[in-house]
Amino acid sequence: MWAVGKGRSQSGHGMLLANPHLRWEGAQLFHEIQLTVPGRINVTGATLIGFPVVLIGFNDYMGWSLTVNEHHADSVYELELNPQNPNEYLYDGGMLPLRSTSFSIDVKTDSGIVKRTETELWSHYGPIIRIQGNKAYAYNSPNLANVNFLSEFNLMAKARSFTEFRGALGMQEIPMFNLAYTDRDGNVFYLYNGRFPVRPKGHDWSKPVSGSDSSTEWYTILPIAELPQLYDPPSGFIQNCNDAPWYVTTGESIDHTQYPAYEGDSEVGWRGQASIRILESAPAITLEEIKKDKYSEHLLLAERLKPELVELARQSQNTSPEMQEAVKVLEKWQDRATAQSEGAMLFVKWWDEYRRSTHKLFQVDWAADQPFSTPRGIGDPKAAMTALISAITWSKTTYGKLDVPWGEVHRLRRGNLDVAVGGLSAMGSLRSIAFREGPANRWTGIGGDSYVLAVEFTDPPTAFSVLEYSESSDTQSKHFNDQLKLFAEEGYKQLWTREKDIKAHTERAYHPGE
Numbered sequence: 001m002w003a004v005g006k007g008r009s010q011s012g013h014g015m016l017l018a019n020p021h022l023r024w025e026g027a028q029l030f031h032e033i034q035l036t037v038p039g040r041i042n043v044t045g046a047t048l049i050g051f052p053v054v055l056i057g058f059n060d061y062m063g064w065s066l067t068v069n070e071h072h073a074d075s076v077y078e079l080e081l082n083p084q085n086p087n088e089y090l091y092d093g094g095m096l097p098l099r100s101t102s103f104s105i106d107v108k109t110d111s112g113i114v115k116r117t118e119t120e121l122w123s124h125y126g127p128i129i130r131i132q133g134n135k136a137y138a139y140n141s142p143n144l145a146n147v148n149f150l151s152e153f154n155l156m157a158k159a160r161s162f163t164e165f166r167g168a169l170g171m172q173e174i175p176m177f178n179l180a181y182t183d184r185d186g187n188v189f190y191l192y193n194g195r196f197p198v199r200p201k202g203h204d205w206s207k208p209v210s211g212s213d214s215s216t217e218w219y220t221i222l223p224i225a226e227l228p229q230l231y232d233p234p235s236g237f238i239q240n241c242n243d244a245p246w247y248v249t250t251g252e253s254i255d256h257t258q259y260p261a262y263e264g265d266s267e268v269g270w271r272g273q274a275s276i277r278i279l280e281s282a283p284a285i286t287l288e289e290i291k292k293d294k295y296s297e298h299l300l301l302a303e304r305l306k307p308e309l310v311e312l313a314r315q316s317q318n319t320s321p322e323m324q325e326a327v328k329v330l331e332k333w334q335d336r337a338t339a340q341s342e343g344a345m346l347f348v349k350w351w352d353e354y355r356r357s358t359h360k361l362f363q364v365d366w367a368a369d370q371p372f373s374t375p376r377g378i379g380d381p382k383a384a385m386t387a388l389i390s391a392i393t394w395s396k397t398t399y400g401k402l403d404v405p406w407g408e409v410h411r412l413r414r415g416n417l418d419v420a421v422g423g424l425s426a427m428g429s430l431r432s433i434a435f436r437e438g439p440a441n442r443w444t445g446i447g448g449d450s451y452v453l454a455v456e457f458t459d460p461p462t463a464f465s466v467l468e469y470s471e472s473s474d475t476q477s478k479h480f481n482d483q484l485k486l487f488a489e490e491g492y493k494q495l496w497t498r499e500k501d502i503k504a505h506t507e508r509a510y511h512p513g514e
Contacts, residue, residue: 001065001178002279002290006186007236009456010284014182016455017290018056018065020046021425021432023447024469030451032467034497035157043157044463044497046451053153058455058463060497061160062183065453067240070265071176071194074141075218077125077211081134089123089136090212098123098136125211137208142195142221148173162187169193170224178240178248184457190238192228192245195221196260228254237279243272247371250280266368270428273372274300278430287456291464293430294452295490300428302335302347304376309350312381313388322392322402329402337429338422339407339488346395346402348424353387353394354380398441410435410443412488414469414481419488421445454492464492 002017009015022028030046033054045057056065082088088095099122107116121128125138148171155168165181166189174193181189197218203209209216228245230238235249246256247268256266268276277300278293279285313327326346333343355361363377364370378384395402399409407420410433423431425448435443445468455463468487472479486493496502 001067001180001241002237002239002275003065003180003182003188003190004237004279004285004290005182005188005232007232007234008279008283008285009186009236010286011456011458012186013184013457014062014186014188015285015287015290015457016058016063016065016180016182016453017294018045018063018451018453019294019432020056020066020450021448022450023434024445024450028447028450029469030467032451032465032471034495034502036499036502041154041158042497044495045453046467051150051153053150054157055153056451056453057157058453058457058461059157059159060184060460062162062165062181062457063453063455063461064156064165064179064181066177066179067242069176069178069192069194069242069245071196072205073143073175073194073196074139075197075199075205076129076208077123077138077140077216078208079123079125079128079136079138079211081131081136083134086134091124092213096124098128123211125217138211142197143175146173146175146195149175162189165189172221172224178242178245180238180240182457184459187232188236188238189232190230190240190245190248191224192254194227196227198222199260226259228256228259230254235280239272239275239279241269241271241275243268247272247276250276250372267366268371270300270426271430271432274298274428274430276372287454287462287464291454291492292490294454295422296430297337297341297422297424298428298430299335299337299344299347299424301351302333302427305351305378306330306333306335306347308378309384309388312378312385316385318385318389322396323389325402326388326392336422337406337424337427337431339405339410339420341406341422342403344406344424345399345404345409346391348427349394350384350388350391351427353390354384357387358383409441410445412445412468412484414484415475417481417484419485421488423449449487452487452492460498463495463497465495466492 004015006012032046034044036042043054043057043059045054047055079089087098102119104115104117106113123138125140127139128136129139130137152171152173159165175195177193179191179193198220199218233249233252235251238248240248244265246254310330329343337344358380360379362375362379365375367374412419412421423429423433425432425434433445433448436446438444451467453465455461466487467483470481470483
């Protein structure tokens, strides 16, 4: 997710790039929607099935996006059971009862629907998830009874200013997510959102903690003011690719020493580093540039390691024609996983072999004082050369050549449509696609880039989007795979938010009762 503000936007308007990644099936499929109640709400974006709100989107004034964060909010308590009565557990020198509740569910079996009754145990911390000997383990979370997150999303969608949007976030009902915000005035905001318990100090909360007395119990969550956040940084932008909150921008950022260890990760990955570099190198970015940058298939990992790999291959005692050919293929390759790339397959296979064969991947591991230039260098040259020989043999055996085009074997398929596509879910590619291997050593995309939204907050907003798997699941609909082809070609469709524009582009209208 990117939020570009007046300090980085060429027009001075805020710009938003939203790009959540989920699997392309079932309940993880996004649905693009536009909701209007005149005078009350006018919001456009995407949601998941079962959510009567927009989860990622924009209105006339502002927009927001989300990425998954490492929200370490849940705990497990180890309880000591009463030897004379296993339905009791020790707490502050006395005994508390385990509550038992039963429920029935209908289960579909080969012989039909049968009713099954289950029993669950509860402590005052929460449900019991395991019993081992005289120990019971209770799950504790601030989100067990949390049901008002839909109301918060609804208020976010109605906000007309940062003050109103920040007020909606103050409900603190959404249990997780990094959040990016920008608006018509060019303000940008980042929040490491979550419902984090105010935990007693001195305990390792990554493991079960003793629940035998009240010294480990927590009673409330951190207020939003104490969560990592950033408003209008001098850089003029914020971004996040599921990384730690300390690396959402360059220059003035968030000081991790001011927050508990369980708030945020410690590193920034390949995609985050690539994202930062693109934004930092553009002093006056436009919406068209953002739309193009989203489809970047540059592999930062290759940029860091390929020159050394080629040099190792040149200096090796292996002077076979295959090794010499591999050097030429890698030298010619431009470190991108485009559909036309003829070196990406060989490099990716080399990396897969190399990372499985050594415990020292890099010469310089990731370092907090060099967050955007590490890791780098090959850490195990001998293993690297062994892996390259293996990758050469595999490519020759599998495809009969070393320069097989990436898109020849990496495809998007839906219905009768089968198209080549670039991208990868690792190594820094901003076009993030996860593939599953299929027959004849071909790969099919199964997840990653799902909904892509690019908005500039002009009046009205200028907005474009693409939904990778298209909007309809009806195989007879012309909208069953139209956007998949658009996505493969690095394209977008324009969005309309005003009633007159929506009516002008309406394909079919429905009213209840018709």
